[in-house]
Amino acid sequence: MLLLAGCSGWQSALDPKGPAAGELAWLIWFFTALCTVVWLLVMAVLIVPLARRPAPVGDPLVLDAAAERSKMRIVVAALAATALILVGLTLLSYFANRTLAAIGSDAVLTIRVTGHQWWWEVRYENDQPNRILTTANEIHIPAGEPVRLVVASTDVIHSFWVPNLSGKLDLIPGHENVLDLKADKPGVYRGQCAEFCGAQHANMSTFIIAEPRPVFDAWLNDQLRPAAAPVSAEAKTGHDLFLKRPCVMCHKIGGTIAGGTVAPNLTHIASRQTLAAGTLAMSRGNLAAWIADPQGIKPGAHMPVVGLNGDELNAIVAYLEGLK
Amino acid sequence: MSSADLAHERDLAQQGAAARKGDLAPERDGPRDTGLDDASLDRRLARTWRTPPGIIGALSSVDHKIVARRYLITAFVFLCLAGLSAVAMRIQLSGPERGLIGPDRYNQLFTMHGVTMMFLFAVPIVQATGIYLVPLMVGTRNIAFPRLNAFSFWIYLSGGLFAWVSFALDMAPDVGWFSYVPLSGPEFGPGKRSDVWAQMITYTEVSSLAVAVATIVTVLKQRAPGMSLDKIPLYVWAMLVTSFVIVFAMPAVMITSTFLILDRLVGTHIFNPAEGGDVLLFQHLFWFFGHPEVYIIFLPATGMVSSVIAAFARRPVFGYLGMVLALIAVGFLSFGLWVHHMFATGLPKLGASFFTASSMLIAIPSGLQIFCWLATLWDGRPIIRTPLLFVFGFFFTFVAGGLTGVMLASVPLDLQVHDTYFVVAHFHYVLIGGSVFPLLGATYFWFPKITGRMMSERLGRWHFWFAFIGFNAAFFPMHIVGLWGMPRRVYTYPVELGWGNINLFITAGAVVLFLSFVLFTINLVYSASSGAPAGDNPWNAGTLEWATSSPPPSYNFARIPVVTHAEPLWAERDTLPVATGLRVDARELVISTVAEAHPDVREKSAPPSIWPLFAALAVGATFLYSIFSPWAVVWGAGPIAITLVGWFWPKGDPEDEE
Numbered sequence: 001m002l003l004l005a006g007c008s009g010w011q012s013a014l015d016p017k018g019p020a021a022g023e024l025a026w027l028i029w030f031f032t033a034l035c036t037v038v039w040l041l042v043m044a045v046l047i048v049p050l051a052r053r054p055a056p057v058g059d060p061l062v063l064d065a066a067a068e069r070s071k072m073r074i075v076v077a078a079l080a081a082t083a084l085i086l087v088g089l090t091l092l093s094y095f096a097n098r099t100l101a102a103i104g105s106d107a108v109l110t111i112r113v114t115g116h117q118w119w120w121e122v123r124y125e126n127d128q129p130n131r132i133l134t135t136a137n138e139i140h141i142p143a144g145e146p147v148r149l150v151v152a153s154t155d156v157i158h159s160f161w162v163p164n165l166s167g168k169l170d171l172i173p174g175h176e177n178v179l180d181l182k183a184d185k186p187g188v189y190r191g192q193c194a195e196f197c198g199a200q201h202a203n204m205s206t207f208i209i210a211e212p213r214p215v216f217d218a219w220l221n222d223q224l225r226p227a228a229a230p231v232s233a234e235a236k237t238g239h240d241l242f243l244k245r246p247c248v249m250c251h252k253i254g255g256t257i258a259g260g261t262v263a264p265n266l267t268h269i270a271s272r273q274t275l276a277a278g279t280l281a282m283s284r285g286n287l288a289a290w291i292a293d294p295q296g297i298k299p300g301a302h303m304p305v306v307g308l309n310g311d312e313l314n315a316i317v318a319y320l321e322g323l324k
Numbered sequence: 325m326s327s328a329d330l331a332h333e334r335d336l337a338q339q340g341a342a343a344r345k346g347d348l349a350p351e352r353d354g355p356r357d358t359g360l361d362d363a364s365l366d367r368r369l370a371r372t373w374r375t376p377p378g379i380i381g382a383l384s385s386v387d388h389k390i391v392a393r394r395y396l397i398t399a400f401v402f403l404c405l406a407g408l409s410a411v412a413m414r415i416q417l418s419g420p421e422r423g424l425i426g427p428d429r430y431n432q433l434f435t436m437h438g439v440t441m442m443f444l445f446a447v448p449i450v451q452a453t454g455i456y457l458v459p460l461m462v463g464t465r466n467i468a469f470p471r472l473n474a475f476s477f478w479i480y481l482s483g484g485l486f487a488w489v490s491f492a493l494d495m496a497p498d499v500g501w502f503s504y505v506p507l508s509g510p511e512f513g514p515g516k517r518s519d520v521w522a523q524m525i526t527y528t529e530v531s532s533l534a535v536a537v538a539t540i541v542t543v544l545k546q547r548a549p550g551m552s553l554d555k556i557p558l559y560v561w562a563m564l565v566t567s568f569v570i571v572f573a574m575p576a577v578m579i580t581s582t583f584l585i586l587d588r589l590v591g592t593h594i595f596n597p598a599e600g601g602d603v604l605l606f607q608h609l610f611w612f613f614g615h616p617e618v619y620i621i622f623l624p625a626t627g628m629v630s631s632v633i634a635a636f637a638r639r640p641v642f643g644y645l646g647m648v649l650a651l652i653a654v655g656f657l658s659f660g661l662w663v664h665h666m667f668a669t670g671l672p673k674l675g676a677s678f679f680t681a682s683s684m685l686i687a688i689p690s691g692l693q694i695f696c697w698l699a700t701l702w703d704g705r706p707i708i709r710t711p712l713l714f715v716f717g718f719f720f721t722f723v724a725g726g727l728t729g730v731m732l733a734s735v736p737l738d739l740q741v742h743d744t745y746f747v748v749a750h751f752h753y754v755l756i757g758g759s760v761f762p763l764l765g766a767t768y769f770w771f772p773k774i775t776g777r778m779m780s781e782r783l784g785r786w787h788f789w790f791a792f793i794g795f796n797a798a799f800f801p802m803h804i805v806g807l808w809g810m811p812r813r814v815y816t817y818p819v820e821l822g823w824g825n826i827n828l829f830i831t832a833g834a835v836v837l838f839l840s841f842v843l844f845t846i847n848l849v850y851s852a853s854s855g856a857p858a859g860d861n862p863w864n865a866g867t868l869e870w871a872t873s874s875p876p877p878s879y880n881f882a883r884i885p886v887v888t889h890a891e892p893l894w895a896e897r898d899t900l901p902v903a904t905g906l907r908v909d910a911r912e913l914v915i916s917t918v919a920e921a922h923p924d925v926r927e928k929s930a931p932p933s934i935w936p937l938f939a940a941l942a943v944g945a946t947f948l949y950s951i952f953s954p955w956a957v958v959w960g961a962g963p964i965a966i967t968l969v970g971w972f973w974p975k976g977d978p979e980d981e982e
Contacts, residue, residue, distance in 0.1 A: 011809035011821060013740040024740050028807065031737060035727035042723050045698045046716070052705055060638045060866065060894050071642060071699045075692070082691040086684040086730070093734035094677050100736055101673060117512075156507040157603065159668055159743060163809045167739025170669045172604065173506055174597025177670035190821075194743045194811045195668075196500050198507055199427045202814035278818075299427055 011190040013163040018182045020166040023099050031089065038085070100167075104180020107148035111139060115151070115158030115171035115193070118200035118301060119264055119277040124220065125150075133223050134252075136264035137277045140219050143210040146182040156198060162191030162208050170195055183210035192278070199300030205278025226255025227267045227323050238319025246306050247316070253323070263303065270323045276301070288317045354909040357883060365882050368908040373465065373879035376932055384932040386470035387878055388459050391477050393774070395452030398477075399445050402484055404841070406440035409433045411838050414798075418831035420819040430815035431498035432517075436491050438501030439521065442617065443528040444484045446759060447570075450624035451535045453766065454563040456774065458539055460869035460876060461557050463548030463885045465913055466929045468541035469534075471936045471971065476534035478940030483527025486948060490520045497521035500813060502614060503584070505595040505606045510588045519588060519951035522581040527947055529574045529581075536570035539563055546913055547921040548868065549903050550887040555921075557867045557890070558634075558641060561648050562627030565655040569616050569623070572659065577613035580606060590954050604669060611662035619658040621755060623651060625762035626693055629715050632762075632769050633700050635865040636712045640891055642699040643692075650689035650696075657686040667738045676735045683733035690726060694719070709863075710784030714765030717792045721757025725750055728803065743813075746806025752799045764791065764844070771848075772862045776874040777855030783847040790840030797833025801826050866891030871900055884914050887921070935971035942967045 016022040114121040124133040141147045151160050153171040161168035166181040183189065193204035211219065230239045242248065243258060250263035258266075273282055279298055280286040292313055294303035308316065357365055375385040385391065413433050416425040425433065459467050467473050490496050497517045499508040508518040543564045547556070556564075584606070586592040593599035595606050630641045641647060663671065663679040697719075706712060728750040732738050741747060764787075771779045805826050810817065817823055861870035870893055872881055883902035889895030903923060906912040911929040916922055946960025 013807045013809065021740075024736055027734065027737050028731070028740065031731045031734065035730065039723055039727055042694065042698070043720065046701065046719050049702050050705055050708075061640065061889070061891065063639060067703075068642070071702065075643060075646070075695045075699055078695045079688065079692055083688055086687055089730065089734065090677075090681050090684050093680055093736055096734075096736040097673055097677065156512050157504055161811070163740060167736060168668050168742060169739070172669060174603060175670065190809075192809075192811060196504075196507070196743075196813040198499075198512065199431065201811075202427065202816050 011163055011192070015164055017187060017189060018165040018184055020100050020103055020181055021164055023096055024167055027093070027096050030092070034085070034089075100180075103182060104146050104148050104178070106146060107180055108145045109141065109147040111141075111147060111149050113139070113149050113151045113160060113171070115153040115155070115160070115197070116262075117155050117198050118193070118204040118298070120160075120204070120206045121264070131224065133220065134265045135223060135268065136272075137205070137274065138207045138209055138272050140209045140211060140216055141183060142213045142216040143183050143186040145213070146180055149179045149181065150176055151179060152176045157195050158193045158197045158204070159195035160191065160206070161194040162189050162206065164189045165191075165208060168194045181208075183208065186210050186212055186215075188273070190278070200298050203277060203279045203298050203301075205274070207273065207278065209273075222271070223268050227253045229255075230319050230322060232318060232322075234315050234318040235322050236319075238315035238317065241308075241312055241316050242319060245308070245312075245316075246304070250303075266320065266323060268323055270321050276303075284317055284321055287320055288313055291316060354907045356904070357906050357908050358904045360908065362882065365908065366877070369879040369882060370877060372909055372911060373877075375878065380934060381932065383937050384474075384934045386466070386474050386930060386932050386936075388455050388467040388470065388473060389774075389876060389878075391470075391474050392452050392456035395448055395455060395477055395480070398481055398484065399449035399452060402440050402444040402488075403449075404845075405488060406437050406445060407838060407841060409437040409440075411834060413437065414831040414834040416815060417817075418828050420817050420821075420824045420827075422816065425815065427815045428498065431500075431813075432491060432494075432496040434813055435497045435500055435503075435521070436487070439487065439497065439524065440484075441755075442501055442621075443525065444480075444487065446621040446755070447528070447532050447617070448480055449763065450566070450621060450759070451532055451539070453628070453763070453770075454539050454566075454624060455535060457770065457869055458542055458560055458563050459546070460773075460872065460880055461560050461867050462543060462546060462551060463868045463871075463881060463887065464542065464546040465880045465884075466911070467538050468546060469538045469930075471930050471933055472534045473538045474933075475936035475940050476531040476538075478937050479527055479534075479943060480531035482940060482944035483524050483531070483947075486527065486944070487520065487524045490516075495520060497524075502607075502610055504610075505584065505587070505603050506597075508584060509595055510591070511596075513588070516951055519585060522585040522588070523947045523951050525577055525581040527944065529578045530943070532570055533574050536567035536574075539567040540571070543567075544918050545915050547916050548885050548887050549914060549916055549921060549923045551916075551921045553919055553921075554644070555887055555890045555892075557627075558630035558644070558647055558651075559624075559627030559867075561651055562623045562630075565651045566620055566623045569620050569655050569658060573613045573616035573620065576609050577617075580609040580613070583609070585950070589950075604666075607666050607669065608662070611665045612659070614665065615662040616658040618751075618754065619654055621759045623654060625718075625759040626651065628762040628766040628769070629697065629718060631865070631867065632711045632715050632765050633697055633706075634891070635769070635863045636706045636709065636715075637700050637703065638707070638864075639700065639703060640866070640894075641696060643696040644890065646692055647696050650692045653689040654686060657682065657689070661686060661733075664733055664738065667735050668742045673735075680733050680735050684730060687726065687730055694723065709768070710779070710781055710788060711765040711769040713785065713788045714761045714768070717788065717795075718757060718761040718765070720792075721753050721761065721795065725753025725755075725757050729754060741806055743811055744806035745802040745810045745812055748812050749799050749802035749806060752795075752802075756795055756799070761791075764788075767844075767848075769863065770869075771851065772855075772858030773869055773874045773876070775852050775855070776858055777851055777853075778858050778862060779851040779855060780847050783843060783850070787840055787843040787847060790836055790843060794833050794836030794838070794840055798830050798837050799833070801830050801833075805830075861893065866894040868892055933971065935967055939964065939967035939971055 014025055016025040110125040112123040112125055120137050122135050122139050126132050151169055151171045153173045158171040159168045160171060165183055169177050169179040187210055189208045191206045193201055230236045248258040250260040252259050252261060252265045254267035275282055275286055275290050276298055280290060290297055294301050295305060375381055375387050375390060416422055416430060455467060495516050497520050499518060503521045506512050543560055583594045587594055593601045595601045595603055597603060634641050661679055661683040664683045667676055732750060768779050768784055805823055810823050858874050860873055868885055871885060883904055886901040886903050906926060911931060912926050913929050914923050915925045915927045917924050942963035946956050950956035
């Protein structure tokens with residue numbers, strides 16, 4: 001138990017960073033404490049008779065009627081206590097549920113999260129179509145403000161779970177679920193898919209990046225712009241190669257003719273912190289590694305190996321690296 | 325078993341007389357056991373009830389003890405396979421980003437681990453224990469529908485082989501033991517892997533339904549004269565309730581797996597949201613079975629715990645009526661809480677709260693059982709032998725698992741721990757703690773009855789401590805790493821999350837647990853050949869299985885006992901009253917009334933037959949073919965019909981001698 005108290009995790013239900021996770025952590029601790037007490041009591045009743053003298057060996061069917069009656073009273077009392085505790089815990093979880101439901105009543109932002117094998121499509125909803133933003137895997141939110149996530153899936157069932165902020169919710173094809181959450185302070189909170197979704201279930205992470213309001217607004221405006229035009233000659237070659245090669249079939253880069261929607265939007269890929277849904281840190285080397293050998297890094301992923309020679313690979317990486 | 329209960333003897337004799345007056349020709353009736361001396365009675369019964377010699381004879385056996393022994397050994401082999409796959413997974417997870425096993429093989433491993441443990445080990449082994457013990461405990465000569473019982477074993481064996489051969493061929497299911505759609509559906513589950521899952525379920529469910537029906541009828545109609553409902557041993561009550569739960573729960577999973585294979589094989593769209601199907605329907609159907617499944621595994625274990633505690637505390641279990649009512653209540657309630665496996669699917673909040681309440685409710689009858697056992701043990705220091713050690717291990721772990729179950733019943737709390745290692749810890753605490761520990765205790769307890777030899781007490785204690793320490797070292801830290809955010813079913817995890825050390829510790833615990841099973845196997849093999857001779861009743865226990873020899877003869881009891889007390893051997897220390905009047909040249913059983921167990925009729929029990937094996941081969945081949953083509957149903961119908969005709973071909977025997 002002490003072990004638990006001392007921990008502080010990047011992806012932990014015991015290190016709450018928002019009101020929902022805070023309520024839940026309290027609930028976890030309360031249940032754990034109560035259950036520990038009950039367990040200790042039961043073990044005490046089990047062990048105490050072992051310390052006593054053995055009962056005289058007699059006829060196993062001759063029982064002391066008075067002792068049996070008093071045992072019956074104790075068993076009934078224990079049963080009543082059990083029922084009472086259970087009623088209390090049921091009410092407690094009912095009210096906790098109501099507290100959680102109240103968090104998103106004044107959500108400032110609606111974000112649609114769609115699960116794919118094995119990445120997250122993130123779309124910031126807006127009444128003005130030109131203010132709708134589509135990105136992948138990293139979800140920026142304003143700190144201290146409740147946001148609403150509308151979650152669904154187009155392939156198999158996934159589950160969205162960022163334990164430091166909130167409990168999990170499934171992304172189910174044909175259903176739409178709503179998860180409200182709030183981060184109290186700026187920070188990066190890791191989460192990962194919690195419903196087994198196939199070969200790369202283990203490498204389907206997401207990050208919620210909570211920022212102060214002005215930083216968030218600036219980020220949103222940056223992301224809404226089309227992709228940066230390539231500057232160096234190498235990057236220009238990379239741009240052309242990207243549009244000529246199969247990359248364009250699946251990925252979208254805003255401002256170019258690349259308009260695929262089955263894979264992550266790459267318009268501002270270099271502004272993200274990780275690659276391939278949290279599998280690799282963002283860097284030039286990792287970009288090159290991922291493009292050259294996606295099946296070695298994430299076996300089973302839907303990103304195919306595209307035949308590129310060394311120069312072509314370098315050029316494409318140079319281009320993508322500039323997509324801040 | 326020498327003195328005769330004259331009243332019952334008269335009962336049976338009168339029925340015999342009535343039969344002679346009826347449509348049966350008197351010359352068709354054979355010699356009775358009434359006037360025979362013990363030696364010639366044993367000789368003649370042995371000739372009537374024996375399993376024929378030779379390989380065909382062995383394959384034709386319908387003796388419940390022989391079928392049960394085959395079941396037990398097969399289930400143990402599957403336990404070893406599933407255990408080895410667990411060890412392989414633990415080695416892969418012992419450090420971050422290890423590359424021993426890739427995702428494809430890993431996903432097959434955890435699926436096979438779960439499927440094997442649930443469908444090929446846990447359910448079959450509790451049913452097999454029942455097949456062996458229930459007829460002995462109720463004082464009859466064979467299980468009801470003995471050929472159906474033999475058929476069930478062959479079907480079970482072929483289903484298990486089917487699953488593990490597919491694993492060897494790298495086509496084992498890889499979508500988890502609950503195989504959710506759409507991941508297992510036609511679009512996202514290419515190849516034959518999910519079909520293997522679906523049909524393996526069908527095999528094993530057919531076999532467990534067959535055993536459940538046989539068990540129910542044995543308990544309700546074949547109890548020894550005088551064993552009224554209030555004198556049935558708690559273990560038999562547990563098997564009865566379990567069998568009813570199986571009868572009501574298994575059809576739900578058969579429907580689930582059949583719908584899945586229809587979607588995959590003939591393009592129905594039952595689970596396809598694009599065509600108006602629903603993926604959550606699968607989950608509701610599956611868990612309507614899946615939750616009772618847990619109690620199918622757990623309830624028989626409570627019966628074993630009751631038997632062991634009564635024997636070692638040297639008194640009947642406290643609160644017999646409460647225990648029986650608790651068993652029945654758990655059986656009913658187990659059908660009312662499946663939704664707690666689906667709290668994260670975004671159900672309406674009020675509905676979810678209802679299932680919180682119903683999930684909490686089942687803790688009340690379970691608590692009652694625990695309190696009654698504690699009250700039984702309270703009287704004074706019990707005799708501590710290996711079976712009782714495992715029962716203590718059961719208390720220690722099962723109570724902890726039950727309490728984490730209470731945590732999972734809370735909707736909001738579940739949303740944090742659902743599908744994490746916390747849940748993995750929880751269900752291993754309830755399944756290993758609640759069922760495997762009692763099963764191990766039961767093995768030490770009843771092994772002498774089955775083999776005639778005691779298991780080594782010294783090895784048994786080593787086994788217990790290895791198992792107990794290894795289990796807790798492996799599974800307790802999983803609670804913690806789950807709360808730290810580790811989801812289940814991941815084949816790897818990044819270094820930065822800091823789960824490496826605790827996972828290494830867990831793997832070390834798993835290895836110790838594995839070693840405990842090596843010790844267990846050594847003890848089984850050694851004791852079966854060199855254990856101390858056990859005698860009829862080595863523990864001085866009170867129930868009927870201890871009234872016959874160890875191992876029991878093919879006919880179980882030379883004369884059918886008459887029961888006067890819930891612990892007959894304690895009530896009638898020297899001489900157990902018996903009923904007579906059964907034929908010795910034909911396989912006859914006493915059929916008794918449901919409530920009072922008054923002897924009612926004499927009934928033939930089916931003799932050995934090779935047809936159940938042929939029928940199982942035809943059915944098994946049809947199931948196997950059906951993963952490739954729906955025409956299996958057409959081509960399979962003929963051979964199945966032929967084998968069933970052979971099975972049920974009239975033999976010219978008068979069936980019911982009323």
